[in-house]
Each structure stands twice: as C-alpha cells, then as structure tokens.
Amino acid sequence: MAITTMIGAKIHRREDPRLVSGEGRYIDDFTRPGTLFLSVVRSPHAHARIKSIDITAATKAPGVVAIYTHKDFAKVIAGTMPAAPAFVAEKKQIPPRFPIADKEVAYQGEPVAVVLTETKYQSTDAANLIEVDYEPLPAVMDLEHALDANAPKAHSNAPDNVGWDLTYIPEDANVMKEADVVVKQRILQQRLAPTPMEPRGVLAEYSRPDASMTIWMSSQNPHFIRLFLAGALGIPETRIRVISPDVGGGFGSKISPYSEDYLVPAAAKLSGRPVKWIETRTESIQTTTHGRGQYFDVEAGAKKDGTLVALKVTQYLDIGAYVGTFGAFQACACLLSTGAYNWKHVSARTVGILTNRVPTDPYRGAGRPEATHLCERMIDLLAEAIQMDPAAIRRKNFITEFPHTSHFGLVYDSGEYEKAMDKAMEIAGYEKLRREQEEARKKGRYLGIGISSWIEICGFGPSAGTAPATGGIALVESAQVRVFPTGSVTVYVGTHSHGQGHDTTFPQIVADTLGVPYDMIELRHGDTAEGPAFGYGTYGSRSLAVGGMAVHKASKKIVDKARKLAAHIFEAAEEDVEFDQGHFYVKGSPDKRKALGEIAFASFGAGLPEGMEHGLEAVAYYDPSNFVWPFGTHIAVVEVDAETGAVDLQRYIAVDDCGNVINPMIVDGQIHGGIAQGIAQALFEEVVYDDDTGQMKTGTLTDYMIPTMNEFPLFELDRTVTPSPTNELGVKGIGEAGTIASSAAVINAICDALSPFGIKHVDMPASPDRLWNQIKASRGASHNGKEARK
Amino acid sequence: MKHKVATTVNGRRHEHEVEARLLLVHYLRDVVGLTGTHVGCDTSQCGACTILVDGNAVKSCTMFAVQAEGKSLTTIEGMAKDGELHPLQQAFWDEHGLQCGYCTPGFIMAASYLLSQNPNPTEDEIRKGLEGNLCRCTGYVNIIKSVQSAAKAMNGSKAKAGEHSAAARRS
Numbered sequence: 001m002a003i004t005t006m007i008g009a010k011i012h013r014r015e016d017p018r019l020v021s022g023e024g025r026y027i028d029d030f031t032r033p034g035t036l037f038l039s040v041v042r043s044p045h046a047h048a049r050i051k052s053i054d055i056t057a058a059t060k061a062p063g064v065v066a067i068y069t070h071k072d073f074a075k076v077i078a079g080t081m082p083a084a085p086a087f088v089a090e091k092k093q094i095p096p097r098f099p100i101a102d103k104e105v106a107y108q109g110e111p112v113a114v115v116l117t118e119t120k121y122q123s124t125d126a127a128n129l130i131e132v133d134y135e136p137l138p139a140v141m142d143l144e145h146a147l148d149a150n151a152p153k154a155h156s157n158a159p160d161n162v163g164w165d166l167t168y169i170p171e172d173a174n175v176m177k178e179a180d181v182v183v184k185q186r187i188l189q190q191r192l193a194p195t196p197m198e199p200r201g202v203l204a205e206y207s208r209p210d211a212s213m214t215i216w217m218s219s220q221n222p223h224f225i226r227l228f229l230a231g232a233l234g235i236p237e238t239r240i241r242v243i244s245p246d247v248g249g250g251f252g253s254k255i256s257p258y259s260e261d262y263l264v265p266a267a268a269k270l271s272g273r274p275v276k277w278i279e280t281r282t283e284s285i286q287t288t289t290h291g292r293g294q295y296f297d298v299e300a301g302a303k304k305d306g307t308l309v310a311l312k313v314t315q316y317l318d319i320g321a322y323v324g325t326f327g328a329f330q331a332c333a334c335l336l337s338t339g340a341y342n343w344k345h346v347s348a349r350t351v352g353i354l355t356n357r358v359p360t361d362p363y364r365g366a367g368r369p370e371a372t373h374l375c376e377r378m379i380d381l382l383a384e385a386i387q388m389d390p391a392a393i394r395r396k397n398f399i400t401e402f403p404h405t406s407h408f409g410l411v412y413d414s415g416e417y418e419k420a421m422d423k424a425m426e427i428a429g430y431e432k433l434r435r436e437q438e439e440a441r442k443k444g445r446y447l448g449i450g451i452s453s454w455i456e457i458c459g460f461g462p463s464a465g466t467a468p469a470t471g472g473i474a475l476v477e478s479a480q481v482r483v484f485p486t487g488s489v490t491v492y493v494g495t496h497s498h499g500q501g502h503d504t505t506f507p508q509i510v511a512d513t514l515g516v517p518y519d520m521i522e523l524r525h526g527d528t529a530e531g532p533a534f535g536y537g538t539y540g541s542r543s544l545a546v547g548g549m550a551v552h553k554a555s556k557k558i559v560d561k562a563r564k565l566a567a568h569i570f571e572a573a574e575e576d577v578e579f580d581q582g583h584f585y586v587k588g589s590p591d592k593r594k595a596l597g598e599i600a601f602a603s604f605g606a607g608l609p610e611g612m613e614h615g616l617e618a619v620a621y622y623d624p625s626n627f628v629w630p631f632g633t634h635i636a637v638v639e640v641d642a643e644t645g646a647v648d649l650q651r652y653i654a655v656d657d658c659g660n661v662i663n664p665m666i667v668d669g670q671i672h673g674g675i676a677q678g679i680a681q682a683l684f685e686e687v688v689y690d691d692d693t694g695q696m697k698t699g700t701l702t703d704y705m706i707p708t709m710n711e712f713p714l715f716e717l718d719r720t721v722t723p724s725p726t727n728e729l730g731v732k733g734i735g736e737a738g739t740i741a742s743s744a745a746v747i748n749a750i751c752d753a754l755s756p757f758g759i760k761h762v763d764m765p766a767s768p769d770r771l772w773n774q775i776k777a778s779r780g781a782s783h784n785g786k787e788a789r790k
Numbered sequence: 791m792k793h794k795v796a797t798t799v800n801g802r803r804h805e806h807e808v809e810a811r812l813l814l815v816h817y818l819r820d821v822v823g824l825t826g827t828h829v830g831c832d833t834s835q836c837g838a839c840t841i842l843v844d845g846n847a848v849k850s851c852t853m854f855a856v857q858a859e860g861k862s863l864t865t866i867e868g869m870a871k872d873g874e875l876h877p878l879q880q881a882f883w884d885e886h887g888l889q890c891g892y893c894t895p896g897f898i899m900a901a902s903y904l905l906s907q908n909p910n911p912t913e914d915e916i917r918k919g920l921e922g923n924l925c926r927c928t929g930y931v932n933i934i935k936s937v938q939s940a941a942k943a944m945n946g947s948k949a950k951a952g953e954h955s956a957a958a959r960r961s
C-alpha cells in the first residue's frame with residue numbers, strides 16, 4: 001500500500017466553493033418544463049373517520065389541474081409502506097399504512113387529498129378549498145396509559161395499542177439482592193423534530209413512451225427509495241432513476257420513504273406532467289418522522305465499593321400511528337444500555353406503543369443517545385447513593401479487555417475508555433472545577449460538572465447482522481472506481497453526502513490507495529443511474545467504516561490489475577513488481593518506474609497479457625466483519641440560577657475516539673454539530689401535543705426551540721486514537737457521537753449543580769420552568785421538613 | 791392583478807410583472823432565477839433567506855416583491871467579485887463554517903451586514919448579530935470562527951489597500 005500522505009490531512013472541502021457561492025443545487029432549485037405544484041391536504045385531527053371529501057369548490061379554483069384522493073392513488077400504488085424488522089424481529093401488529101388515508105386518519109398531518117396546480121401559490125389556495133368532513137375519534141396521546149384496557153385505540157379496528165413487546169434478556173429477581181444499593185429512576189426521552197434546515201421535497205417526471213420515472217428528492221439513500229418505489233409503482237428499477245442532489249441536512253429524517261415520495265411520482269404518472277412538492281417548515285415539524293419519544297424505567301444496583309452489579313431496563317417507545325420504516329431501530333437503546341461498563345447482570349425489555357402521533361424513526365444517534373443517557377444517569381445516581389466521585393465509579397467499572405462480548409452478544413471491537421476520560425478531565429481541570437464548585441456553593445451559586453462516557457455501535461453493518469434487520473437487504477456498501485486513459489479517476493459510491501464531506505474525504509482515501517494526485521480524483525454519489533447496482537446510503541455513522549472501505553477495496557482491485565499489466569510491460573514476474581506511491585517498478589530498479597496513469601493508458605491499448613480485459617475499472621462490495629465501536633468522554637460545566645432555573649452552559653469538553661482519522665477538520669465539525677443537537681435536546685427542544693385534542697402545539701420554529709448561536713459555548717475538543725481492528729483503514733464512525741454523548745453530560749451537570757437541593761434527577765428539556773419548579777418543590781419540602789421537626 | 795416591479799439585483803436591473811402577494815424570496819428564486827437564497831421556514835425564524843436590501847440585512851421572506859420596487863438587492867450570487875470569493879465566503883471555506891451548506895448563504899449575507907456596521911465584532915457581538923440565523927449542522931463554533939477570520943482579512947486587506955492574500959488550501 002502507498003505511503004499515507006492524504007489520509008489524516010486537513011484538506012479543505014472541495015464542495016464548499018460551490019455552496020458558499022449560492023451554487024449548491026438543492027431539491028427546490030430543480031424544475032422541469034410544465035411542472036405542476038402539489039399541495040397536500042392533511043388531517044387536522046389526531047384521529048378521525050373521513051365521512052366525505054368535497055372537491056367541488058377547489059376544482060373551480062384558478063390553476064387547478066387535478067385533485068387526487070385515495071381512490072385515485074389506489075390505482076397506481078400497490079401494497080403498503082414498509083416497516084423493517086430492525087431490532088424487533090417479531091411485532092404484535094403493524095397497522096397497514098398506505099401513503100394517503102382512505103377512511104380513517106390516525107395522526108395530525110396524515111395526507112387526505114392532493115391538489116395539482118399550475119403555480120405554487122395556487123396549490124395552497126386550492127388546497128384550502130377542499131372540504132373534508134371528519135368524525136373525530138378518541139385519540140391515544142398518553143403513552144403511560146395507552147396499554148390500559150379501557151384506553152382508546154390508535155386505529156379503530158386494532159385489538160389494542162401494542163406494536164411490540166420483546167424481552168431481550170429476562171429479569172432474574174434475585175440478582176438485585178447482590179447489590180448494596182439499588183437506585184430506580186424513570187427517564188424521559190421527549191419527542192424531537194429532526195429539523196434539517198432544508199425541508200423535504202420531491203420532483204417527479206414520468207415519461208409515458210419510455211414508461212420511465214425520474215425522481216429528484218432530498219434523500220439520504222436514493223437506492224432504497226428506488227427499491228421501495230419499484231415495488232409500489234410497478235416500474236422496474238431499470239426505469240426508475242432517483243437523484244438526490246445537494247441535501248440540506250438529514251439527521252436520519254431523510255432515510256425512510258414518506259407518503260409524498262409515493263404520491264408525487266404517482267401524481268406525475270396520473271397527470272402526465274412533472275409534479276413538484278416542497279415541504280413547508282410547518283409540514284416538516286408535523287409530518288416528518290420524529291426522534292426519541294420514549295421513557296425508560298430503570299433499576300441499577302452496585303456494591304458499596306462502586307462495583308456495578310445489575311441493570312434492569314424497560315423501554316416504552318411511542319411508535320406513533322404507524323410503525324416507521326426503521327422505527328424499531330431505536331429499541332437498540334436496550335442493547336447498548338450497559339454502556340462502557342462491566343455489569344454483572346442485565347435484563348432488558350422493549351415495549352412499542354401505538355399512539356395518534358406522527359411515527360417515530362431514527363434521528364441522529366437513534367437509540368444510542370437514549371442508551372448513553374440512561375446508563376450515564378444511572379451511574380451518577382449510583383455514585384451519589386454511595387457517595388463516590390462520578391469519575392471514580394466510571395474508572396472502576398470501565399471495560400478494559402477487547403474484543404468484549406456484551407450481555408447481548410455484541411462484540412465491542414476496541415477501546416481505551418479510561419484514557420479518553422483522563423484526557424477530558426485534564427482539559428476540564430476536573431479537580432480544580434470541584435474546588436471551584438465547593439467555593440461557589442458557599443456563596444449560594446450552583447455550579448455543576450457532568451461526565452458522560454459514551455460508547456456507540458455504528459458502521460452498519462455486517463451482512464449477518466443487518467440483513468435480518470432490514471428484511472433482506474444487507475447493509476454492506478458498494479463503490480466503483482474508474483481510471484480514465486490519462487490517469488484521472490472517478491469514484492462512484494452508494495453512500496450520500498449531505499454535509500459529511502465525502503467529496504473530500506473519499507478521494508483522500510483513493511489518493512493514498514492508488515497513489516494518484518488528489519486533484520485528479522472525483523467523487524460521485526446520489527444518482528441511482530450511476531455506479532454500482534445498489535447503494536445503501538448514509539446513516540448510522542456508516543459511510544466511512546463501510547463505504548470508505550468499499551472505496552478502498554475497489555481501489556485495491558485497480559492496483560491488483562495494474563500490477564499484472566505492469567509486470568507484463570516490464571516482462572517481470574508479478575510478485576517482483578513493487579507498487580509505491582502510485583508507481584510500479586521491478587524490485588531493485590526503482591528508477592525504471594511507471595505511474596498508475598501510464599499503466600491506465602496502456603490498459604486501453606494493444607498487447608495486453610493473454611486473457612486480460614481492456615480498461616482499468618473495478619466494482620467492490622464491502623461487507624464488514626463487525627460493527628465499529630467509537631467512544632469517548634464528554635464533560636459539561638454549568639451554572640444553574642436557583643432563583644430562575646436558568647442554565648448557563650459555561651464549558652463543554654469532548655474527547656472522542658473514532659479510530660484513525662481521515663480528515664481532522666471534518667471530524668471536529670461532525671462532533672460540533674452532534675454536540676449541539678444533544679445539548680438542544682437536554683435544554684430546549686420538545687415536540688408538544690395537546691393531550692386532549694392531539695393537536696401539535698410546537699408546529700413552527702417559533703415554538704419548537706432550535707438553538708441559535710447564543711446558546712452554546714465554543715466546544716473544547718480533543719481526541720485519542722484507538723484504531724478499529726474491524727477494518728483495514730482502522731476507522732470508526734463519528735457522525736452521531738456528539739449527540740450520543742452530550743445530553744447526558746449536560747443533564748448530569750445540572751443534577752450535580754442541584755444536588756444541594758436534594759434533586760437527583762431532571763428530565764429533558766431542562767427548561768428554566770422545569771428546574772424552577774423542581775427547586776421550588778425541594779425548598780418547600782425541606783421547609784416543611786424543618787416545620788415538622790419543630 | 792399583476793404589479794410592475796423594477797429592482798436591481800447584484801448590479802443588474804430587472805423588470806417584471808408580479809402578483810402583489812409574491813414574497814421577495816420567491817421573486818428572487820422563481821422570477822429572477824437566483825436560487826442561492828434559500829427558504830428554511832414559514833415564520834421568519836431561520837434566516838436562510840437573508841439578503842441585503844439597500845445594504846441592510848433583510849429576511850427576504852418577510853417582504854413582498856413589490857416592496858422592493860426601486861431597491862438595490864444583493865444576494866449570495868453577488869458576493870464574489872471577478873471570480874474571487876468574498877472574504878466571508880473564503881473564511882467559511884477556510885474555517886469549515888458549513889456542512890450541508892443550506893444555511894450558509896443566509897449566514898454570509900447577515901454577517902456581511904454585521905461587518906459593514908461593526909468591522910471588528912467581539913465573539914459576543916457576532917453571536918448577537920447573527921442570532922436571527924439558524925444552522926442545524928455546525929453547532930455554530932466554526933461559523934463564529936469564520937466571521938472572526940473574515941473580519942481580520944477584511945481589515946487587513948483594507949490596511950494593505952486591497953491586497954488579497956488567499957489562504958492556503960492545505961495545511
């Protein structure tokens with residue numbers, strides 16, 4: 001292999017000049033001649049029966065070309081929307097979901113009709129004229145009581161609201177008895193709206209003569225969308241082309257297929273005109289899948305000396321009205337709940353509950369932030385119970401032997417958890433902070449220090465582990481490398497970059513593997529008409545550890561073939577030909593060398609060795625042998641104003657380890673963004689529905705609190721490097737790490753700050769209102785206590 | 791009923807007939823054909839649509855096109871001069887101030903207004919000055935650095951009478 005020069009270098013992103021110039025091309029920047037605009041009429045009710053739909057007035061509105069409802073779409077869309085097994089192979093029920101409602105709506109925002117008009121504004125006007133007569137039905141909004149016998153049903157014909165109930169490891173009632181202390185806690189994970197700054201959108205054009213469909217959409221995985229649409233629309237994959245151009249953020253919310261992904265192409269087929277739909281922000285918050293939406297009942301026991309004994313986890317997950325395509329993925333919170341530690345005993349159960357809210361699905365971290373949050377909260381609660389320093393209890397129980405097989409049979413590939421924590425503590429000045437905290441308390445100021453030592457399963461994933469989870473398609477990754485006669489290289493990948501910088505980092509890998517100058521390498525992605533037959537997309541921090549490896553593997557195939565040709569040209573034995581920094585030569589004569597580009601040129605000429613095909617290109621599918629397991633420790637420092645409940649996040653330190661680093665600038669950027677989203681959950685964001693009516697109360701960015709620049713300190717980052725033994729590049733994923741770690745660090749810091757009030761746990765978002773009430777209640781309680789003693 | 795509207799966008803004059811209710815952002819994107827100005831919300835929260843109207847930063851989703859009659863508008867497409875990126879564009883590139891890039895045009899336009907008012911903003915003044923723009927990708931850390939670095943470059947280049955030093959692309 002060539003000597004590493006580009007891998008590890010801080011290369012500035014090549015996609016940026018375009019993006020900073022306003023020349024990015026996002027979905028709404030595309031149009032086709034004769035495009036019609038589509039608006040969706042959506043249910044205003046959480047749960048209702050559709051009695052009738054009157055389109056008379058709308059039909060007469062200016063610019064209206066067509067109005068379609070369920071009966072029209074039923075003619076061109078077959079089957080129901082997919083729900084993958086994910087981490088729950090057997091489900092009790094999967095309510096059938098068609099992209100548009102027929103007789104019953106089950107969440108606010110569910111599509112009921114669509115209108116197609118000549119101009120954008122006309123479509124909203126006309127949509128407002130469609131009269132739908134609903135008979136409201138009781139809605140399931142209360143997760144805690146959704147399984148009661150007398151609870152309303154999310155779907156009127158369903159037996160109950162149980163989506164799944166799966167015990168991964170059953171409880172043994174005796175094991176808790178081994179512990180000296182046992183702590184119990186209910187931990188909430190509020191619903192979050194992923195809110196990429198670019199909402200979703202679809203543009204579809206159908207060619208009747210060719211019977212082919214071209215779809216532009218804002219997607220994290222265009223190949224999966226093509227697969228789903230091929231089935232639903234009855235068009236072979238060869239005649240569906242899905243193009244996902246520049247995408248303004250995804251965070252997991254642009255993985256699964258949505259109603260509009262079916263309705264827009266179907267409307268293009270029905271109307272014979274190109275059709276475009278662009279989601280409004282209100283539609284986005286209301287109908288794009290939500291993340292989290294869970295609560296956990298957790299019990300943890302430890303010995304007096306801090307040794308962890310047993311962890312018992314029950315997850316209650318708000319599925320929403322339909323099982324999201326990858327909705328059951330979040331059950332992995334159970335499988336990761338043991339975190340970075342050795343626990344003697346573990347039990348875990350997940351219960352998925354149907355409600356009348358929009359479905360939940362992966363959102364940055366998906367199950368792993370929940371796991372870290374609950375584990376790190378329980379560790380702090382145990383530390384508090386036995387009066388041990390939070391860092392000390394972690395240190396005592398960290399997993400130190402790798403590979404480590406968890407209670408759930410997952411194999412952690414490598415780690416040095418203590419090293420990362422030590423580094424984070426050093427940067428934070430942990431001991432000094434503890435002293436400052438003590439001083440501050442004497443003056444009535446409440447500083448808090450929160451530690452979160454996180455681990456993550458990512459790099460989805462080995463075929464054996466993932467094919468059952470998707471229902472058949474293994475999450476391997478593909479790449480095609482083409483070398484042109486002059487030695488320039490185009491690489492096609494099945495992953496999709498929407499901020500992650502693959503256009504830069506993947507060519508860095510190729511430059512090293514092929515020894516070709518970086519500037520001669522182009523990356524292409526996001527168009528199903530190009531590259532290998534299937535690509536698997538970008539999510540689950542998989543692009544580098546799986547996709548980057550596919551790129552590496554395809555590049556090595558190129559080197560192998562070029563070596564054969566070089567040997568032929570040198571009239572030498574293949575094993576005598578060396579390859580170094582892009583050049584071939586016969587051992588001992590490095591001065592008579594040929595660049596890969598020269599061999600490429602020769603590969604298009606005459607006189608190839610017997611049996612060798614012309615050209616220099618290769619396709620590779622890479623199937624990793626395991627998941628990869630990044631880790632790290634984050635430390636948050638807060639001050640809570642006991643009079644107002646306001647949290648001042650003063651410092652945030654993150655030491656992360658994602659194995660070898662391809663581009664440190666991009667890795668740091670991913671961590672920054674991830675941390676911000678976890679802090680946003682800890683302090684600000686929550687999707688709130690009215691419990692009685694099921695109406696969303698946070699439907700715009702006025703009410704749904706995306707943090708601004710004022711809300712974060714400058715994060716202090718460092719890293720350790722523990723290469724992954726799972727792949728040749730030694731890399732792990734980093735896209736979700738920040739989010740996985742940060743909510744726990746912040747909440748642990750707040751709980752630490754408020755410990756003088758006897759407050760042990762705080763739920764998210766830790767709003768001033770929530771904290772003020774908790775402080776007030778505890779002051780009241782201690783006041784009453786004094787009263788009682790008198 | 792349609793209304794005449796004449797504007798100057800990035801130095802070029804445009805005349806169109808538009809609906810009274812047409813938002814300025816849609817005028818720029820759909821009528822003038824400049825799609826670098828983005829739409830990220832429907833309640834004027836996100837700032838993705840920020841442009842300059844007669845030198846003032848304006849969220850172009852909060853104005854009707856007809857209200858821009860006679861005004862001079864600058865969008866992200868008008869920032870680079872003679873093929874050279876504006877120092878703010880350069881700084882966002884250098885400091886990794888963008889990931890998906892959707893918010894970036896709005897940030898650059900808002901920052902250009904901020905620096906026109908306050909060429910040497912403190913970190914806090916940058917935060918206050920750009921709090922009307924949302925970014926979901928970066929955690930804002932590198933956006934702050936980008937604005938600081940652009941301010942430095944712009945002050946430096948003023949001192950050196952316009953001499954432009956392109957930052958190294960690799961380090």
Ligand code: FES
Pocket residue numbers: 828829830831832833834835836837838839840849850851852
């Ligand atoms: S589009 Fe969000 S502020 Fe204008």
Ligand code: FES
Pocket residue numbers: 197248249499887888889890891892893894924925926927928
């Ligand atoms: S870079 Fe994606 S929203 Fe700012």
